[in-house]
Amino acid sequence: MGWQFSLAHLTSLQCSPPQLIEIAARAGYEFVGLRPIPVGAHDEPLHPFATDRALFSRTKAALAATGVRLLDIEVARIIKEAQPQDYLPAIEAAAQLGGKHVLSSAWCDDRPYIQDFFAGLCALARQFGLTVDLEFVTWSGIRTLNEAADLVRASQCDNAGIVVDTLHFDRCHADVATLGSLPSDWFHFVQISDAPAKYSNEREELIRIGRGARLYLGEGGIDVAAILRRLPAVPLSVEIPNTAKLAALGAEQYARLCIETARSYLAASTYRLAS
Helix, strand or coil, X not given: CCXXXXXXXXXXXXXXXXXXXXXXXXXXXXXXXXXXXXXXXXXXXXXXXXXXXXHHHHHHHHHHHHCCEEEEEEEEEECCCCXXXXXXXXXXXXXHCCCCEEEEEECCCCHHHHHHHHXXXXXXXXXCCCEEEEECCCCCCCCCHHHHHHHHHHHCCCCEEEEEEHHHHHHCCCCHHHHHHCXXXXXXXXXXXXXXXXXXXXXXXXXXXXXXEXXXXXXXXXXXXXXXXXXXXXXXXXXXXXXXXXXXXXXXXXXXXXXXXXXXXXXXXXXXXXC
16 A cells, blocks of 8 residues: 655756656656646746657656656647647657656637647547546636536547646635546546645736745645545646745755655545555
């Protein structure tokens, strides 16, 4: 019995895929999440292993050498400037590396367009045995658990899923009872982090915390254990971007403290997760 943890790309922002894999192995993670698809953020580090064959080879070698497995890739954004086919190289590369899931999120407000795009992504990923998991983000086009559930239900795709990020679950005031009523096979992994109990609902403040000021589990005000109790036993993706802590500790020590505090929090709660 135990927990399976994935080191998410956003926890150690500047690391290349091979570096992140090696850090994950030394810190005790079973999985990693990688970002071969950029989101266009300012000063975003680029790691396009889908097209950079040398980087792909180094990434594959690091996975083989460490035994760490690729859990998911990100971010297949649903935007008007792209089409599902644009993500095919990254999806194919993920499959070649043993990945299981493609994280997606919506960044427009055209629901019919989002629906068609999402279904197209699922069709592409199905060819490679991957799921497409929609993350609802409080400042995106799909902001709530209910909106995400409506989208997945309407897609009628057997490889469609929902990624619960505990920060966004808390900030959109989702109901844990609703979470427990949804099909368990929609959930393939969950992103865990904590955040301040007191916060502003202003968009810029939500973004600031979400992208660079999250907290270790148990350090803030989110009842992560209550959320996890309503989910099946899936890998826990540790996504705790915190600019100040990362700068002070360095990537490896920060990754180590993220998993250690998560283990301590879960062990101290009444929640138990089978591996």
